[in-house]
Amino acid sequence: MHTAWDTIGDGEFFCPACGGDRNYQRLTGRRRFVVLGMPLVPRGCAGPVIRCTACQDLFDPDVLDHPTTTRLSAMLRDAVHTVVLAVLSTGGTGSRSTLDTAVATLRAAGHDDCTEERLVALVDALAADTGRATEPDCGPGLAIELHEALGPLAPHLAPAGREALLLQGARIALADGPYTPAERDVLSTAGCALTICSEDVARLLVAARTPS
Structure with missing residues (x-):
């Protein structure tokens, strides 16, 4: 059997x-039965498949569902940014220690130009735009933002990576003292978006209190 491949995308x-x-190249093929070394009799279509131009291996098209390293890094930066803003939106911008921790977290995630002033302005702008300042806990708008930012990322992170992301938010919440009910609600919503079960979320919120 011989397969002749045609490139239909890359x-x-x-x-x-x-x-x-x-x-990569996206390929479709035509199978032919080989007689004495000559592909003669059509045997139907093959593919589509994905061929790596470097190693030449073939893969099912669903391999494209996995983000590239570059895209995954961008998704992770956006996720950290969303978690930080969500925690700060519960009232954390009034604490210098909370802001310091938030800025350090964002800079470590790749937001090199982050400053306290920019962060406060962004949280205030988001609150004014969504009416979040009047919400006592994680309202529907904020919950949607968390699920939109964290949901697509969660399947591509190992459990330790998902837990580390939640812990970053927890440590920001703890920077000015014990969790408030609003902070717990936001962190629980973030944990749900990261597909972390409620028992593990509770465990992580306790673990975040222990200095590393």
Whole structure:
């Protein structure tokens, strides 16, 4: 059996065989039965498949569901940013220690230009835009933002990575003292969006109180 492949598309993907971002070709094929070395009798279509241009391995199209390393890094930066803003939206901008922890967390995540002033202005603008300042806890708008930012990322993070993201938010909440009910509500919503069960969320909120 011989398969003649045609290229119908290309792009960049995360190659499981190479272990990194590579270019790919999307292929469809036509199978022919080989007689004396000559492909003669049609035997139907093959594919589509994804071929890595580096290692030449073939994969099912669902390999493209995995984000590239570059895209995954961007998703993680956005997720940290969303969690930080969510925690601060519960009233954390009034505490210098909370703001210091939030800025340090964002800079470590790749937001190098983050400052306290910019962070406060952004939280205030979001509160004015959504009416969040009048919400006593994690309102529907904030919950949607958390699920939109964290939901697509969660399947691509190991359990330790999802827990680390939640712990970052928890440590910001604890920077000015014990959790408030609003902070617990926001962190529980973030944990749900990260597909962390409620028992593990409770465990992590306790663990965040212990200095590392």
